[in-house]
Amino acid sequence: MKVNSPLEAYKYLPKTNCGRCGEDTCMAFASHLIDRSNKATDCLPMVEDDKFTKKLEELEALLAPEIREVTIGVGEKAVKIGGDDVLFRHKLTFFNKTAYAYDVTDTMDEKELLERVNAIQNFKKFYVGDFLSVDMVAVRCVSGNPETFATTVKKVMETTELPMVLCSFDPAVLKASLEVAAERKPLLYAATKDNWQDMAALAKEYEVPVTLFAPNDLDMLKTLAKTFSEMGIDDLVLDPGTMPTGKDLKTTFGNFLKIRRAGIEGDRDIAYPIMAVPLTAWMAYDDEISASYWETVLASVFTIKYGDIMIMHSIQPHALLPQVHIRDTIYTDPRKPVTVDPGIMEVGEPNADSPIIITTNFALTYYTVESDVSSNQVDCYIAVVDTDGIGVEASVAGGQLTAAKIKKTLDDAGFDLKDKTSFNTVILPGLSARLQGDVEDQLGSKVLIGPADSGRLPGWLETNWPPENK
Amino acid sequence: MSNKLKLADFNKLFKDLDVESLEGVTIEGDIELNISGGGGLNPAMAYALGHEAAQISLHIANIARMLGYPVDQLFAEGMGLVPPSPATVAEPAIQNLIDSKFEVAKIAEWNTPIQEVTLGATSADGGSRKKTVTLGGEKAMPYYFDAEMPHRNYVTIDVFDMPISMAKSVKGNYADVMEDPAEWAKKVVNDYNADMVTIHLISTDPLINDTPAKEAAKVVEDVLQAVDVPIVIGGSGNPQKDPEVLERAAEVAEGERALLASASLNLDYERVAKAATDHGHAVLAWTQLEINAQKELNRKLMKQCNVPRDSIVMDPTTAALGYGLDYAYSNMERIRMSALMGDEELNFPMSSGTTNAWGARESWMKESPLAGDSDWGPREYRGPIWEIVTGLTLSLAGNDMFMMMHPTSVQVLKEITQTLFGSIESTPTDISNWVTAEV
Numbered sequence: 001m002k003v004n005s006p007l008e009a010y011k012y013l014p015k016t017n018c019g020r021c022g023e024d025t026c027m028a029f030a031s032h033l034i035d036r037s038n039k040a041t042d043c044l045p046m047v048e049d050d051k052f053t054k055k056l057e058e059l060e061a062l063l064a065p066e067i068r069e070v071t072i073g074v075g076e077k078a079v080k081i082g083g084d085d086v087l088f089r090h091k092l093t094f095f096n097k098t099a100y101a102y103d104v105t106d107t108m109d110e111k112e113l114l115e116r117v118n119a120i121q122n123f124k125k126f127y128v129g130d131f132l133s134v135d136m137v138a139v140r141c142v143s144g145n146p147e148t149f150a151t152t153v154k155k156v157m158e159t160t161e162l163p164m165v166l167c168s169f170d171p172a173v174l175k176a177s178l179e180v181a182a183e184r185k186p187l188l189y190a191a192t193k194d195n196w197q198d199m200a201a202l203a204k205e206y207e208v209p210v211t212l213f214a215p216n217d218l219d220m221l222k223t224l225a226k227t228f229s230e231m232g233i234d235d236l237v238l239d240p241g242t243m244p245t246g247k248d249l250k251t252t253f254g255n256f257l258k259i260r261r262a263g264i265e266g267d268r269d270i271a272y273p274i275m276a277v278p279l280t281a282w283m284a285y286d287d288e289i290s291a292s293y294w295e296t297v298l299a300s301v302f303t304i305k306y307g308d309i310m311i312m313h314s315i316q317p318h319a320l321l322p323q324v325h326i327r328d329t330i331y332t333d334p335r336k337p338v339t340v341d342p343g344i345m346e347v348g349e350p351n352a353d354s355p356i357i358i359t360t361n362f363a364l365t366y367y368t369v370e371s372d373v374s375s376n377q378v379d380c381y382i383a384v385v386d387t388d389g390i391g392v393e394a395s396v397a398g399g400q401l402t403a404a405k406i407k408k409t410l411d412d413a414g415f416d417l418k419d420k421t422s423f424n425t426v427i428l429p430g431l432s433a434r435l436q437g438d439v440e441d442q443l444g445s446k447v448l449i450g451p452a453d454s455g456r457l458p459g460w461l462e463t464n465w466p467p468e469n470k
Numbered sequence: 471m472s473n474k475l476k477l478a479d480f481n482k483l484f485k486d487l488d489v490e491s492l493e494g495v496t497i498e499g500d501i502e503l504n505i506s507g508g509g510g511l512n513p514a515m516a517y518a519l520g521h522e523a524a525q526i527s528l529h530i531a532n533i534a535r536m537l538g539y540p541v542d543q544l545f546a547e548g549m550g551l552v553p554p555s556p557a558t559v560a561e562p563a564i565q566n567l568i569d570s571k572f573e574v575a576k577i578a579e580w581n582t583p584i585q586e587v588t589l590g591a592t593s594a595d596g597g598s599r600k601k602t603v604t605l606g607g608e609k610a611m612p613y614y615f616d617a618e619m620p621h622r623n624y625v626t627i628d629v630f631d632m633p634i635s636m637a638k639s640v641k642g643n644y645a646d647v648m649e650d651p652a653e654w655a656k657k658v659v660n661d662y663n664a665d666m667v668t669i670h671l672i673s674t675d676p677l678i679n680d681t682p683a684k685e686a687a688k689v690v691e692d693v694l695q696a697v698d699v700p701i702v703i704g705g706s707g708n709p710q711k712d713p714e715v716l717e718r719a720a721e722v723a724e725g726e727r728a729l730l731a732s733a734s735l736n737l738d739y740e741r742v743a744k745a746a747t748d749h750g751h752a753v754l755a756w757t758q759l760e761i762n763a764q765k766e767l768n769r770k771l772m773k774q775c776n777v778p779r780d781s782i783v784m785d786p787t788t789a790a791l792g793y794g795l796d797y798a799y800s801n802m803e804r805i806r807m808s809a810l811m812g813d814e815e816l817n818f819p820m821s822s823g824t825t826n827a828w829g830a831r832e833s834w835m836k837e838s839p840l841a842g843d844s845d846w847g848p849r850e851y852r853g854p855i856w857e858i859v860t861g862l863t864l865s866l867a868g869n870d871m872f873m874m875m876h877p878t879s880v881q882v883l884k885e886i887t888q889t890l891f892g893s894i895e896s897t898p899t900d901i902s903n904w905v906t907a908e909v
Contacts, residue, residue, distance in 0.1 A: 246896030317847030
């Protein structure tokens, strides 16, 4: 992106504040162009009126990200990778989360294959109001046989709508699979210095994105990218090789840094998304636990530093959970505090006999508590206290969660404990036990100390609720 | 086409055609140009023939254009004037790779090194440690190719002055030594490869055992006796009691150049700072995920308390993976980058309470409390990796020293940070055919 401020983008807009884009003013629209929540083509006057055509083109060119954006797959499950403008997330944010692909091979029997594909597409982990999941299936040709590979790819397609990476260095193998899969816009893996002409022909004929693989040879990687671009193929992904251990790994790390830095700094020839293959950990370690640990370590390193898409092998929960979490961590916009609105929330259909649970407005805390009770069919109230988006333990220590704040939350919501509840009792999180006396004084109510982790609330309520005496 | 035409006649025929009025033209049979010059074709004749041929071509081309044939493209290609348009060519026309050289510049703005801080003192320096640890000295972001990183990352393992509750998979490693901090310290150094030991004097908290500072200091002496690595001395986190506890501990550890944890804005940091300067220790400046608070505290330690620059380490707070690590990561990354770009209130080494990862339910809970989640798998495997990824993430943001607990986490974190540092040799893996690897 060549523009940094809303003011620069504003210059290109009609400045009529017509409101058709849904924003009140052109300046508001401009600021959402910069944070990418609006596109230039959302400005209908610019699209409709010929006199703006040139300005629209200029604006779109200015707004285009430094790193090319590549789409893999079709429909709702399609993934976009690349599209970044900065080297450090606090400067703007990182866009388009790293796409995680997990492998299957064409030597698996049908049962094993389908089970694995289903395990990949069905994995989900609740987090902050939504589920984290993984994105793609990488199909590796181990058989070397084009028909076998095509049959496997077809079975994968019949089982899932997740986008695919089709992996082989043999153009005949990839051609056979493209005959059945091209409409799904899979990513080809990979063109090398030896097969590049055939791979380019395939990418062109079937109009699919393609990976360029030049292990530890950045000159060759750039050479391939420049050549493909000259041929009109710009949906490219770069794989500089993921060497899994020792000094080779240090070199790989350096390669990722170098490619991204050059791309962000304006070397258009190499400004494409980067692929990491943590799966190579399995070539260096024999036992499953070591391999899956090291694979997760590599996945974490290259999620943090510039991997846009990666291929992994382990689908064990101890590998998947930290992977989806580190990705969410790095791609969360660091400029926005993740909070929910304070107030009294109703879960299920609470009545006067239902518990009232105190928590903070840190989104993670709130959604965790909310999902812990709602998924266990507990009808209750949750009093969400404004702690400036700080979690329970830290906000007790820092003075953002106090008896007075809890009272204010209830008062602001017009929630009178004596009036609306039978027991005049609130439940404090276990980690805020030390507020008990103060809260009792301030609210004139009884206070129960709940468990330290809200995951234990349902069980805890079974023995502690309703409170013994009304 | 039985009549023979001279070239000139042919030309004349077309020359006078009004091509725009042509209707229903059909071209039948082959047009054959028979130029029989033999050996006697003189240059003037050849020129004349060429001219005629070109004229005919032009006329035929005009007709072809009228019929909708892409004449110009054909001519341009035939003459080698422009590259073929991709739309009309099925095969890539580029026959050779376009050689290209990759280059990228180093970052010039990183012009201020991080302050070096040495912990632990050997007999030569009046202490009794066999090893010392030096943190800091970086001139670039960690493991970057811009500049060699002078010192690797170090791990200090947590030891407590009383048995505490901890995740099952951590506890399993310490059950036999929890009653004896000195034995605990020995175990983490000898068995678990700790570079340093952190003794947390948590029993001094008035709400726990309210152990007197003098008694707590005795534990510090025991730990110093038990191990020969540098130590970190931690209080209980009680802001009223900690200054007193750290003063007594600093006194008994005189000469050993320990790290006192911590000075913070919510307690009497002057007392902690004075304890450090009086007895030759370094001080850990702890703030809560706030870059300006960190600057303020560091400034106060330097200007108001006269703590030397080589005696300050920062702890800008570690939030666990999934529990605020996004803030902790950027907070550290911003601090380190400001430091490299010249902010002298921030260019100190950093420490992380990586153990906080064990607060994440994913690291210790037996199974997910949520019906919608996929199976979480055995917690014995989840826990260590949670601590590893939390620490690893912060190492990439610039963290120098890790306070940790699980032996597996320590081992893997040390392996990855030292690999990126460049000191791990290993047999290279041939990845060129990874696609077909049997894994």
